[in-house]
Amino acid sequence: MGEGQVILVTGASSGVGKLCAQRLAERGHVVYGTSRRARDMEPRETGYRVLPMDVTDEQSVKETAEEILHASGRLDAVVNNAGIGLAGPVEQTSIEEAQALLETNLLGALRVCRQALPVMRGQRRGTIINISSLAGRVGLPFQGLYSATKFGLEGMSEALRLEVRRWGIRVVVIAPGDLCTEFTDNRRLASAWEGEGLYGEAMLRVLRRVEVDERGGPVPDRVAGLVVRVVEGRARRDWYSAGRIGQRLPVALRPFIPRRMYERALMWHYRV
Numbered sequence: 001m002g003e004g005q006v007i008l009v010t011g012a013s014s015g016v017g018k019l020c021a022q023r024l025a026e027r028g029h030v031v032y033g034t035s036r037r038a039r040d041m042e043p044r045e046t047g048y049r050v051l052p053m054d055v056t057d058e059q060s061v062k063e064t065a066e067e068i069l070h071a072s073g074r075l076d077a078v079v080n081n082a083g084i085g086l087a088g089p090v091e092q093t094s095i096e097e098a099q100a101l102l103e104t105n106l107l108g109a110l111r112v113c114r115q116a117l118p119v120m121r122g123q124r125r126g127t128i129i130n131i132s133s134l135a136g137r138v139g140l141p142f143q144g145l146y147s148a149t150k151f152g153l154e155g156m157s158e159a160l161r162l163e164v165r166r167w168g169i170r171v172v173v174i175a176p177g178d179l180c181t182e183f184t185d186n187r188r189l190a191s192a193w194e195g196e197g198l199y200g201e202a203m204l205r206v207l208r209r210v211e212v213d214e215r216g217g218p219v220p221d222r223v224a225g226l227v228v229r230v231v232e233g234r235a236r237r238d239w240y241s242a243g244r245i246g247q248r249l250p251v252a253l254r255p256f257i258p259r260r261m262y263e264r265a266l267m268w269h270y271r272v
Contacts, residue, residue, distance in 0.1 A: 005076035010108070012050070061111045084188065086189075087206075097190055128171045128172070134177045138251060
């Protein structure tokens with residue numbers, strides 16, 4: 001399918017999600033951008049239709065999907081972008097904090113897929129794009145639980161792709177590296193970490209490195225461009241990375257590099 005598709009983009013209030021929704025709308029698609037902060041967004045400013053939705057709430061996702069179907073009669077593509085960041089030592093990350101991360105980054109995407117798939121199956125076509133991260137291929141120090149959610153999203157996407165291909169449904173993963181977005185300012189810190197103690201200095205060094213990498217990274221234009229190409233059928237692969245080649249290449253080469261050497265390189269980069 002080309003132009004005029006009905007598309008749901010989650011986490012569309014800022015960053016990657018907002019830019020994806022805007023680019024898709026500019027191409028003539030009917031775009032529904034969702035966010036928990038939708039009431040603060042003006043459709044005239046965003047260029048797409050804005051709906052409130054909380055991906056951690058089953059009923060909220062169901063009601064939003066039903067509203068889209070009632071208004072447009074179909075759902076051709078979903079961009080699962082809603083996500084939050086959490087930094088902290090694995091040991092000092094509480095179960096509650098880990099659960100909150102999983103509810104948004106992994107189970108949120110699952111809830112949206114569960115609503116979209118019966119519709120797409122009835123249409124015998126559809127596209128699900130899950131926005132992952134290069135952290136879904138590499139466990140990053142002091143972002144272990146965030147990496148875990150993205151590893152999980154990648155595994156779920158791979159399995160889902162095999163399950164639904166027979167109905168003409170595509171499942172595509174886009175994994176960006178560090179980007180310059182509001183994600184940096186919105187990252188949460190594990191509440192038990194206080195900048196001192198066992199992990200204090202090491203985590204501070206990592207956070208400084210991460211912030212430099214993100215603020216110096218590209219804006220998410222390439223991610224948005226990839227999303228448009230996938231939706232319109234001009235990009236046919238199942239997995240894409242995006243961002244600086246200096247981050248993408250080491251991830252691509254990881255299977256060919258001895259684990260100890262790879263981990264030493266990571267520790268050197270993050271000053272662990």
